[in-house]
Amino acid sequence: MVARPEKTAGVAPDLAVKLCGLSLATPLMPAAGTLAKEALDGAKEVYGAMVPKTVTPGPRAGNPPPRVAEVPSGMVNSIGLQNPGLERFLKDLHVWDVGLPLFVSVAADTVAEFAAMCERLASDTKVTAVELNLSCPNVEHGGLQFCAGPGTVSDVVAACREALPEKPLFAKLTNEGVVANAVAAEGAGADALTLINTIPALVVDARERKVFMRGGLSGPAIKPVALRMVYEVSRVVETPVVGVGGVSSGEDVAEFMLAGATAVQVGAGSFVREPREMLDEFVAYLRENGLRARELTGSI
Secondary structure (H helix, E strand, C coil): CCCCCCCCCCCCCCEEEECCCCECCCCCCEEECCCCCHHHCCHHCCCCCCCCCCCCCCEECCCCCCCCCEEEEEEEEECCCCCHHHHHHCCHHHHHHHCCCEEECCCCCCCHHHHHHHHHHHHHCCCCCCEEEEECCCCCCCHHHHHHCCHHHHHHHHHHHHHCCCCEEEEEEEECCCCCCCHHHHHCCCEEEEEEEEEEEEECCCCCEEEEEEEEEEEEHHHHHHHHHHHHHCCCCCCCCCEECCCHHHHHHHHHHHHHHEEECHHHHHHCCCHHHHHHHHHHHHHHHCCCCHHHHCCC
């Protein structure tokens, strides 16, 4: 049982958590690709770290429209990793400097490209940590699919670990084969695991009798899946887990931490609710239960 400190009326609960030796003021952070530059005002009061949109070695135009479809209890997106490429991203990196640790999400088509990106980021003092996007169902031209099994996950993480010896290295995985892939990533040198990415999905237009979109499902519909993956993986690895998938309330944040997450990313939920509201609800939960944020992790 978790030891519960005595409740103190009017005193804000302690939200701080430790992740890979880093002190985060709150356990919340945006999921890669879900926080626009225009929404950075007030981010420091909500998040413990920044995670910009995933960047690739060179520019990508992304997938043709349609790119987003609303579905029951969530959304399907098919953005396709649209981004300006690593060098342009780094020139504009100051935009993301809001006084929080900066975790850069990277994706590539080969082990060598992943390693080269990490080597480039290793010397940038503005970059606190690197998150390897090892599974993205929105990419249809072969990219990232080679990371579907433990062998290639291990190869990528090991190469990136060598290229990035002094900064925390996260591996973001999908739900398919997640336990084996998580063990492989930890064994190859990952400092933390981000679980899970969106789930492959299909949207059909019945009126036109055709496929409307292939992409990744996010939102409340995937929360039970993500919770189970966090729960199972956190019990077989020693590295911390960052939970993501369907978070839209403060209670969701608490559930992910109870299941084993050290920190929690907010993705599609931030499109329909203010993350500030989610944090306030999480604070209320902690106050009601007389807990500090770090006491929740894996306590069920």
